[in-house]
Amino acid sequence: MASLSKADVDEQVASLLREKGHRYSNTRRMLVRVLLTAEKPLTNNQIVESHDSLAQSSVYRNLNVLEEVGAVTRIVTNNEFSRYELADGLTEHHHHIICTSCGDITDFSLPLTLEKSLNQSLRTAASKVRFTIDQHRFDGLGTCVACQ
Ligand SMILES: [Zn+2]
Numbered sequence: 135m136a137s138l139s140k141a142d143v144d145e146q147v148a149s150l151l152r153e154k155g156h157r158y159s160n161t162r163r164m165l166v167r168v169l170l171t172a173e174k175p176l177t178n179n180q181i182v183e184s185h186d187s188l189a190q191s192s193v194y195r196n197l198n199v200l201e202e203v204g205a206v207t208r209i210v211t212n213n214e215f216s217r218y219e220l221a222d223g224l225t226e227h228h229h230h231i232i233c234t235s236c237g238d239i240t241d242f243s244l245p246l247t248l249e250k251s252l253n254q255s256l257r258t259a260a261s262k263v264r265f266t267i268d269q270h271r272f273d274g275l276g277t278c279v280a281c282q
């Protein structure tokens with residue numbers, strides 16, 4: 135779900151890290167590359183397995199840093215393993231279908247008209263409690279074909 139070029143993503147991640155005093159190290163570059171080319175959010179283990187030179191401990195540590203600076207989003211399912219993807223600002227806005235049994239996640243997009251009316255409804259609801267909406271999340275929960 136990438137809309138920016140690799141170079142643009144790298145530039146944005148580097149600047150997010152820099153703002154918080156972090157370096158865009160080789161490991162972090164590798165993690166961003168893996169997430170950029172992935173078709174769906176990945177678990178820690180899937181990320182480690184995707185690259186020979188990635189070690190479990192350093193993947194975990196660096197994903198945390200990337201999440202902290204807002205470059206990576208951690209998606210929590212009711213499964214014991216979180217999944218990671220590049221943050222919405224670095225990719226195309228999208229939603230998730232989550233299997234509540236195995237935790238597998240599939241990305242999907244809503245039609246633009248639906249996005250607009252969803253945002254409109256959220257803003258209306260929020261204005262009643264003087265709340266400002268910046269973004270939204272919407273997940274479909276159910277059972278994947280493998281778990282059915
Ligand atoms: Zn499943």
Ligand SMILES: [Zn+2]
Binds near residue numbers: 227228244249270
């Ligand atoms: Zn949306």
